[in-house]
Structure formats: structure tokens, C-alpha cells
Amino acid sequence: MRIVIDGYNLIRRIPELERLDRINMEEAREALIKELSLYRSGKRHQIIVVFDGLEALHLGGSKSKERGVTVRFSPRGKNADQLILDALKSREADVLVSADRELTDAANRSEITAVSPGMFWEKVAEEIYRQFKGEEGGEEDLPARTPRGRKLSKVQRRDRARIEKL
Numbered sequence: 702m703r704i705v706i707d708g709y710n711l712i713r714r715i716p717e718l719e720r721l722d723r724i725n726m727e728e729a730r731e732a733l734i735k736e737l738s739l740y741r742s743g744k745r746h747q748i749i750v751v752f753d754g755l756e757a758l759h760l761g762g763s764k765s766k767e768r769g770v771t772v773r774f775s776p777r778g779k780n781a782d783q784l785i786l787d788a789l790k791s792r793e794a795d796v797l798v799s800a801d802r803e804l805t806d807a808a809n810r811s812e813i814t815a816v817s818p819g820m821f822w823e824k825v826a827e828e829i830y831r832q833f834k835g836e837e838g839g840e841e842d843l844p845a846r847t848p849r850g851r852k853l854s855k856v857q858r859r860d861r862a863r864i865e866k867l
Contacts, residue, residue, distance in 0.1 A: 702744075702866050705788050706821075707781060707799035708733065708752040708772075714800060714818040730772075738768035740825040743832045744867070749773060749788065753781040789813055796863055812856075814863040824867040 712718040712729050722729035730752065741748050754774040764773045775781050785804055788794055789811045797808040798821045805815035853861065 702795045702863065703747045703793060704749070704796045704798060704867075705785060705794040706737070706748065706750045707785055707797070707801060707804060707818075708750045709781065710799045710801055711750075711818045711822070715822050734767050734770050734772065736825055736829065737770045739832065740828045741769050743828045746867075747771075749793070751775070751781045751784050751788070754779075796867065812859075814860045816864065816867070820864075821867065 708730065709722075712722050712733055718729050718733055721732055734750065737748055737750065740746075748769075749771040751773045752775070754776055764771065766772070773784060775784050782801065782804060785797070785799070786807055789797065789804075789807050792811070792813075794808075794813050796814045796816055797804060798816050798818055799805060799808075800818055808815040
């Protein structure tokens with residue numbers, strides 16, 4: 702599965718990373734990439750994290766691979782949202798992690814599952830804990846029907862299947 706992450710959006714919604722970001726933005730980015738790398742080692746998903754180059758001028762426009770995670774910084778004249786929108790349009794993702802309304806709407810229009818930073822971070826923490834304990838991956842038991850007993854729509858089933866894989 703291919704996951705595109707709005708980097709600063711995720712950092713600023715996770716309390717421990719947000720505190721670190723206030724002290725040192727570069728350390729917050731590195732901590733995020735380290736956690737994503739641990740998550741990726743168990744799940745084997747392709748992960749792309751996109752950051753605004755303006756907040757790291759010396760890195761603007763760069764693309765690298767760190768610990769198995771692709772890291773992109775927006776070039777001068779573009780912001781991370783524009784890079785993410787480009788990635789969504791070119792179908793580089795199955796899942797988008799962001800709380801940005803414009804991005805999540807664009808993901809939904811492109812049939813890409815949008816996941817909140819909080820939900821995704823819970824999945825990251827669960828996977829890292831599972832690895833630490835040496836446990837096998839368990840399947841979640843998400844409901845197959847709506848609260849009123851109706852069958853989930855095709856889009857809801859697709860999103861559910863993607864979220865279960867996270």
C-alpha cells in the first residue's frame with residue numbers, strides 16, 4: 702500500500718512531536734521519520750512524507766530516502782499541499798494522512814482513502830508495540846454494516862479494507 706503523509710500536519714497533531722517541533726523542527730522531522738521507519742519495517746508499505754520547503758529552506762525541492770521512507774520538500778514557489786495534490790492526481794497514493802480539508806476532499810474525489818493523523822498515529826503505535834512484543838499482526842474486526850444495519854457502500858468497504866491494512 703502507498704501512503705502519502707502531510708508531514709507538518711501530522712507532527713502538529715501528535716502531542717509528543719508537536720512539543721518537539723516547538724523546540725527544534727528538524728528534530729521533530731527526524732523523530733517522525735524514525736517512527737515511520739519502525740512502522741514500515743513491520744508493514745512494508747511505501748511511505749512518502751511531504752514537508753514545506755519554506756520551513757526548511759536549505760532542503761527546499763529535495764527528495765531523499767531515509768530509513769526506507771521517501772521524504773520530499775516542496776521547492777521554492779510551491780508548498781507541501783501542492784506537492785500532495787500532484788501526488789493524488791497522479792495516483793501515487795492509496796491512503797492520504799492529513800487533516801487538511803482541501804487535501805482530504807481531493808483524496809476522496811480521487812478515490813484515495815483519507816485518514817486523520819490521530820487514527821494513523823494509533824496504527825503506527827500499535828504496530829511498533831506489536832513488533833516490540835514480538836506478536837503476529839492481528840486483524841481488526843471493523844463492523845460490516847452501518848449502525849442502522851445497512852450494508853456499507855462500495856467506497857466505505859474500500860476505505861475500510863485500506864484502513865485495516867494500516
